[in-house]
Amino acid sequence: MLWYKSWRETRTTVLLGMAAMAMACVAICYYQQTMRDHADHPMTYAHYIWKSVYSSIGRDLFLILAVILGSGGLLQEKANGTSGFTLTLPVSRRGIVFSRALMGYCGVIAIAAVPVLVLPLASYWQGQMYPMEQTLRFALLWIGVGTVFYGFTFLLAHHIEGDYISVLVAIPSLMIYGVLLNLPWLARFRMLDIFDLINGDEMPFFDEARHVLTGPMPWFALVAIVLTSLAFVEIASRSVQRREF
């Protein structure tokens, strides 16, 4: 039943996030002609979708939602006065942390999965074609990178008390990470650039001319990112086990 509790805590964010993502995708498809007509340079439909969904609005919305999902947990419960009830349930703190983390990962996957169906369907409705093979590939990139955004905020949320303080710390921290990636000695490691990895920009698996993902997916980088996220969750769990409530 800890799953139920975690689901109830993340439900609003996940469902509203999925709805917002679906609306964003539909709106992007609906206004495609207008937007492309007003573009500085002629744009293919695939380019427009990549630029609008995978390189700006959709991606940004997804990452913000992943960060929001990462907030919460026992420290937020402490601030809300419910940690006493949770901690006197006959379960381990590790169980509490991991059920919450797993439910958050499910939320990240669910939101990332929205464009997989919505984009091809909305494109078809607009008389355009956007293959599901592409949306599936982008969804994998979103899930991979989304987990690390989620895991990082989750870690912060288990160290910093207060509602959404972790979100307020996570966003600038990730922005600083983005800036640090411009340092020459870090710029060499392209796969560390999760902001480019998530949309394929200037990545070997992305066709810059057609704006589609081609070739093998960066599995090694994705697995490394997911493992990093899991490590964040493990550190959060250990921190909670030591903490006094």
Added chain:
Amino acid sequence: MILERVIQTANLTKEYGGFRAVDRLNCSVRSERITGFLGRNGAGKSSTIKMLLGMIRPTSGSGTVLGLRIDDAKESIEIRRRVAYVGEDKGLYGYMTVAQLVRFTRSFYTDWQPDVEKKLLAEYRLPPDRKVKALSKGMRTKLALLLALSRRPELLILDEPTEGLDPVSIEELLQTLVRAPMNGTTVFFSSHQLSEVERIADDILLIDRGVAVLDMPLEQIRENYRRISLGFTTAAPRLEALRGIETMRSDNRQVTILASSNADAIAQYARERGAVSVDVAPISLREIFLETVQERNRQDQQKHWEREDALV
């Protein structure tokens, strides 16, 4: 096997930074009885309860609940499985409805009694479909109590259970608590309502600044504790600290003694020392509480002044 002592602590200590909230606490709670856990705000009651339930770790010392070690993570889970607890803040998940929270809590315990749950839902008039955050403070307290009382735990720990309840609900709760030991449940509850404690408790554990200052059956307290008021015609002489004298206050020709035992011998001694009036009277738990705590305050104040003087 029924344990004779469901809670036992040995030199249990909790420090927060430099502040010692619980100071080498030695106490035991007898099985199938009601123990009132008393103390001022900040006396260390909640810290003690939190240590017993594994929410915080003791700085030193040890303790067992139902024979299980409180500082062992696995045994602590088993403690929480067998103990029902209602916390001081009654913080429950506001986003769940009453029915959802009951279902959620029920899933963790094998000793849940659906008939008791139904009875309490009706008795407390808790609307099953209302969100917990929409309940009043009193209703939330009732819900917290329902979640604890719908089980048949071996030990029921309640931290200020009557806070926020109306008089009828307080009465119903006290009756429920009185019946609990008949079903094999030990009750350990903290309260500032001394009259309630006096009505239902079998044993009293009084702590002050983390130290147990009174740990005794209430019956024994009633039998033994006496207020002895002495009147002298001239300034009261210095009286020896005989066995049983807990506190002694002198005001020129009047001396007031709080005795925990030996009252007759103390009275006789006072007469021998020239007391012209000797009044030995029973004393309420409230008076014992106030006398004990205030005397400790006075002693501490005295020590403080002595230290200050020494520094000057």
